[in-house]
Each structure stands twice: as C-alpha cells, then as structure tokens.
Amino acid sequence: MGESIPQKPEEEISPEELSQKVSLLMTKPENTDTALPLLLMLKNKGLKAKSFRFILDEKTLNKLYPEMNEKYPEIIREATIDYMLGKEVEVFLITKDEENDTAGNVLKKLVDLVGEKTIPEDNPHGTLRRHHSGGTKLYVSKSLGKAKFYENGFHRPLSTDELIGNLDAFGLLDEARKLALES
Numbered sequence: 001m002g003e004s005i006p007q008k009p010e011e012e013i014s015p016e017e018l019s020q021k022v023s024l025l026m027t028k029p030e031n032t033d034t035a036l037p038l039l040l041m042l043k044n045k046g047l048k049a050k051s052f053r054f055i056l057d058e059k060t061l062n063k064l065y066p067e068m069n070e071k072y073p074e075i076i077r078e079a080t081i082d083y084m085l086g087k088e089v090e091v092f093l094i095t096k097d098e099e100n101d102t103a104g105n106v107l108k109k110l111v112d113l114v115g116e117k118t119i120p121e122d123n124p125h126g127t128l129r130r131h132h133s134g135g136t137k138l139y140v141s142k143s144l145g146k147a148k149f150y151e152n153g154f155h156r157p158l159s160t161d162e163l164i165g166n167l168d169a170f171g172l173l174d175e176a177r178k179l180a181l182e183s
Helices: 015-021 038-044 058-064 074-084 106-114 160-169 173-182
Strands: 022-027 047-055 088-096 136-141 145-150
Touching: 015 022, 015 106, 015 160, 015 173, 022 106, 022 160, 022 173, 038 047, 038 088, 047 106, 058 074, 058 160, 074 136, 074 145, 088 106, 088 173, 160 173
Parallel strands: none
Antiparallel strands: 022 088, 047 088, 136 145
16 A cells, blocks of 8 residues: 655645635625536636635625725725625635646636626636626715726635635635645
8 A cells, every 4th residue: 555645734735825726716696596607617627616605794795805995985885885795695615626637826727717807898808707797887875976886796816815815704714725735
C-alpha cells in the first residue's frame, strides 16, 4: 500500500492558495431558481459547484458589500438594500471539476465567466452578467431623487480579500477550506 500524504490543517491554507482552488458565485434574486443551465455552464468551463441557500439579512448584506456604506452613493445604497434585503439567493462554492482539471485559477476563471463590470453591456460577450443580468431599473427615492440601478444577476468576488470577506459573510470559510484541501 502507498504512503498517505499528510494534509495541511485547514487553518494553514493561505488565502491566496484558497482562491486558486475555490471561489464563490451568488445568484441574485432574479436568477435564483432560474431555468439557466448554470451547472452545465460551469462544468463546460472545468468547474463544479456545491450549493447553499440564504435569505439576505442586513448583517450578511453589509459583510458582502463592505464598501456599500463608504463608496456607494446613498441612492444606490438604498436601491441595493431594497433590491436584496430579505431575498433568497443561492450561493455556490466553485471548485475545479476533477474530471476536467484545466480550470486553472478558480477565482480568475469565475470572474472571466461572470464578468466584472457593473453595466451589463460593458462585460464581454458570453459572460453571465452581460447575457443574464436581470434588469436595469430606474430607482426613484422621494428624498434622494433618481438613479439607474443594474441588478447584474450574479455576484462574484474579484480578489482574494473579497473572496475571504464573502465566504465569511455567508459562514462558508471553513467549508471552502475543506473543499480546497480536497482538490
């Protein structure tokens, strides 16, 4: 019998190593329970997903978008809260598909699949945010005026730090570490 290779304890995996092996994808309310063949799209990119469902409360929303209170204009902050607070979302932990180990850096691969721009049309053709973006709405606030609001359909972290924050927001950091060690 072969020797077993000792695995690193979960707490020893670095954030950079974690983001190479695991990322997070969240369907926004308009794409939760959609007919979009998301799992097939991921498989075709050499990725697989483990699914979780959450109702977004204020604490999770603030952890998910920590820049919201500092960088978002007040009307966009209000629109984001109205659009997402108390709504169900599906969160996927994304890893490489063992059958197709060509995925490379999972965080980067997922950004390429989803897109990174807020305005759907600014994302490349073939990205989820461009083709399954939800709506563009004129958000009207009695006290703040009007603003164009892009639902964007999907949320994904753009960096290792954002990934760690998103995993923490949903309480999935330990689960992500476990998946990273298995891959």
